[in-house]
Amino acid sequence: MAIEQGESLNGTRPTRMTSEQIRRRMLDAALDSIGEGGMSLGFPGLQMDEVIIAAGVSRSSVYRIWNSKDLFLGDVLNEAASRFTDKLSDDRALPTAIDLISSRPDLHSSEEGRRRLIREVIRVVLEQNFYGTIDSGPWQSFLATSAALLADDGNEALRRVGETLRQGSDRFIEAMAAFHEALTSLLGFKLRDEFGGGYTLYAVLGSSMVEGLAVRHLANPAVTDNFYVGPPTLTDKPTEWAPSAIGFLAIFDQFLVSDPNFEPSTIHCRLQELGCTIGHSSTIVDTR
Template identity: 30%
Template sequence: MLTTALAMVNQAGLTVSLDHISFEDVIRDAGVARSAVYRRWPYKDLFFSDLLRELARGTGPAAGSGDIAATDAVARVVLDHLDWLRTPAHRRALAAEILRQGALREFETFLGSPEWRTYLALHATFLSLPDGDLRTEVQDALTTSEHALIHRVAGTYEHVTGLLGLRLRPDLDAGFDTVANLASATIRGLVVMAPANPSIATRRFQANPFGAPGPAEWSQPALGIAGIVMTFLEADPAIDWTGERLEDLRRTLTTT
């Protein structure tokens, strides 16, 4: 029953309530006996409470960066701009170029994902729950899911930063988890705003905000994410991009 209902929610997305999920439809689609269902959940509200717990455990929400496609996309951008690594300023510009391409792709994925809409709606649903065991359990599950999500995003940022010979600015006294939290909050806010403000998804700017050799087409999600992340990054003075180091990186990226 829970697996069937999760599939229904993930197909249609979660509203701020679960009113669009029919208990009888779940029973039918799950192919289980009604008598067995009502022994397990004498009242349908008990079933929906368990469904909220399952959703909050984060078994399905879009988790953003770190998948194979994103990793391949980063490698392609770096390989296309290897010469940018030769100077500290252009190293930062390369990080911004990765964000320029990746932020829009991530935004469009989240905007079109029922699972991601469900994850956002679940946070709103949680706020409406009365105090009690269910609210506490959903909050605990959301906290665990959020920590896992931010950990993955922070790990991706840390990996790419090291790959490019950059580091976090020591004077800001912030870790990659802080960067991931701020970037994640920005992309979520834009996803929530986009239905009422479609230009967030469609508007483009010819700009060069981070010192690349030339201007490029920027989206609002890319400007928002890059504006945050780039605030924290600087070239690592301990790293010298020699020809040998560049060739080692090229081999690594083309063989992984």
């Protein structure tokens, strides 16, 4: 269905857009506004008339698609749930881990050396991940979208939002599980035999711990932003750890053990393979 827009200021013929084009413009404009304001704006703060102006469409055509703000808000929530859940992963985690492991080939050959490396990776990456999370517009919007489900009164719009969030969460956890499996097996660690949840449970617990601290940071950053003396990593000296890194180290120590069948000579090739999968180059020293 084509909908005619109002005449332009320069007197040219009016443009015509389909309902789907208008819908797309409105949703994009709304999500752009949410992305800029983050949780300080929130979805209830959206003003239909402001979104209409930003989208460059006519008011009458919008209200032929959504005859109330509530219907529009339901579609915005669902679109946000879909879009922001696909932007939750920390794209810096794997390159950072590759660089750290590549920089210390002298630690690859011994179990103690590899344990020191995995601790340093956890210490650095989890601190990076925590602060990346609290500064992330997509995460803030994901949190706001999830919080909207608390008002669930059984309506269809929120049911769709909940399903979209679940699907996005499944994709996120699957990606995190794959990352942690690749990283820990790279350095010769495996899950304890008694744990049946596999890397999926490992990823769920780790990501939930980071996100829980991020939520706590919103109300009381003094609790989450302190650093604490923790176990040594690359040297024998105690090092400073962020709470997120300490929490994840506890999960790692509980879930993983050294693989007695691991061959250290595989680290070099696997580092190269991981780097190639993400288009990341690093100085990888061959110690074979």
